[in-house]
Amino acid sequence: MVEQRRLLAEAPPHQPHPSRHQQGAPSSVWSAGYLNGWLSQRTAVFGIRLWVLIGIAVGAAIVLVVVLLFVRLSRRRRRRDDLASNLYPADTKILKQHLQQPTPPKDIQEIVRRQQQHQQTPPPPAAQHGVQLAKAETAPPPWPQQQRAQPPVLAAGSTRSTAASGMSTTTSGGSERDGATPRSTGSASAGPEVSHLGWGHWFTLRELEEATDGLAEENVIGEGGYGIVYKGTLQNSALVAVKNLLNNRGQAEKEFKVEVEAIGRVRHKNLVRLLGYCVEGAYRMLVYEYVDNGNLDQWLHGDVGEVSPLTWDIRMNILLGTAKGLAYLHEGLEPKVVHRDIKSSNILIDQQWNAKVSDFGLAKLLCSERSYVTTRVMGTFGYVAPEYASTGMLNERSDVYSFGVLILEIITGRSPVDYTRAPGEVNLVEWLKTMVAERKVEEVVDPKLAQKPSPKVLKRALLVALRCVDPDGHKRPKMGHVIHMLEMDDLSRDDKKLGRDAYAPQTSDRYGTKEGGNFSKRDNQRYR
Template identity: 45%
Template sequence: MRKSLVIAFFVTICFIAFVISKIVISILLYKRWKRKHVIYEGYTGGKMVIFRSSILKSLTTEMVLKKTQKLNNKDIIGSGGYGVVYELKLNDSAAFAVKRMNRGTAERDKGFERELQAMADIKHRNVVTLHGYYTAPHYNLLIYELMPNGSLDSFLHGRSANKKVLDWKTRHGIALGAARGISYLHHDCIPHIIHRDIKSSNILLDQNMEARVSDFGLATLMEPNKTHVSTIVAGTFGYLAPEYFDTGRATVKGDVYSFGVVLLELLTGKKPSDEAFMEEGTKLVTWVKAVVQEKKEELVLDSSLGSCCPMHEVNKVFNIAMMCLEPDPLDRPTMAEIVNLLEKTETGS
């Protein structure tokens, strides 16, 4: 009997110690999270969360919130199916891009949640940095670092009269930077991140014209032991891998295909949805493949690159693009392999 009481006492003590340890760990984890975030409850019923960083250390969260609530049409720098993007200037040295996503439908709310989930802990020089977010009854805000040179799409296809022409070295650097960013999402993030909407308008350019992958509204998380995630087909026409339409399975090789289309944009200066392709009943990928097979890449190369473009490097990048665009996803390289191939092209080897 006494032995039974001792055992019962011992079990009780162990249980209490276990519970206390769990409570202590939870408190420590919460304090650690709180040190990294500043939360401000706004008077409009919303909540703002700012991730602590050197850029924002001198600014109060209340100041950021008040500034965001004064944004208007004059501050708009972009828009799309996701919502509107504003430029937010806090002072002479701090400026951000604020993406406003209106609430009201389950898909809009899911888009915000997907982007927030994907971006929460990402820190990479070729992926845009999320500095905070704001949730309110009628809309959500995502606060990103501002990319002063806009998107790759605007540089390649913008209709501005004073549009800056991208030389070959800059284009190659953009391709390599974007590849490194996507490779980080595929291989280094746990769970892995499938972007699902790789395109030139989602590749932003910083003050040094270095590429940053952006817009994670369609991003899907995938555990390392999985090969795909079943989803509703979504993305941008002209960039989507053909097998995605048939299976509804999002894979990292789908992102590889989309990146191959971006490489063709950099090489040809043409949009996947160019009117000329629509009139001829073809598309950018089919058009370029036919020319590459005949080894006449110079016929489709962007004329703005000029005659001094190093064709041996250009041809190598055309070949990398063709590898990305293989019909069978198993034949496509991984993004890590693409980074390696582009790096070798950069050195002229």
């Protein structure tokens, strides 16, 4: 009995058989804890934990793969471009011409955008009638004998004789002088390639240097504060006037943009044609048609002898052509163009004594919704409208005033301002008003005219001039109405009005017109 109790006490206690779940639990817990501890242990690389180091390695591998793919694609693209260049060698004539064309600057790209918008918008009837890029113009029959006369050379110290240019020139003494912008002796197109603006030719600097013999001094036909004008001959033997704008505190860039935008789209027989331009590096050049018969200033004030070759009929024809060109700028375009520098030296004369308005470097664009634009006063002393000179408010009526001064200059043969004359005769407009008030109308005619006009015709022309130089800009007629008055055969009512009212120096406001140029569609065609 005692022995049995001893054996039972020494026997191990009974343990139940573990289940399958209980058998696997200690092993699973041990495995997870071991992996977590292994990844969390610190490495010899700056003490970074192992799992962080593994993540960095994986990220670096991904970035490396992306870089390799990018390099491979870049090489494949470069290989494709090399293959294309081998198929089309760069020394072909087409690619040479393409490489010679410079990339247009932002200003020119902006003008291109505006030109495209303008072309997409249907122009008004007058503009449709005026803008014809390739329409041939029939020249009127030449005037007798005077058409072959050479442009006179002006007296030393006043102006420089020029054959053709499109810009005003100034002497060191401050007097204005303009070259005559030329009549084209070639075709309407100056070159075989059309520019990016859709008109004219985009000349390269090399082409213009060859045309002007390297901008040689002997080819200079005009020079001024903002540029120099050269006579040039293109490869197709066409004569041109090349205006090289100088960099004068950004004014050259501004003048270039204004002229390109103002007259690049204009085609009118009484406006000098801009054939093309050059934009290359710092160079800004404009290429005009060549007019080889001088300008009006040379014919009026130059050494032409005792008898002027400009007869009364020729002078009236020049005035009418100038008026038609201005009317087209004011009423045939949108936006309208205000020239801002109408004067005799900017009126070029061709071999048939037709007028061509030139030099648009000071022109301003005036949108239809604006009646005027405020700007810095610029122009030529004696031609500037009084309200523009005093307030800086510019509109097309400012050009009308300048045109009125031009009429008086053509009739009298006198300069608008001449300090060599007596004190009462310095200012042309005031002197003429005094002569009208004193009933000395016949004495104002240019003494170089071989045949004087009749008193009725003279009064008619003076009436138009006095209306244009009215001190009140609102009472001046529009250029379309000026054309109507110049072309009318019967102005007896106006003649009576001039004889009755025009003899008071300060009554020029009576020559205004209420309609201000509201003329019919038939009259609208006249300024073509």
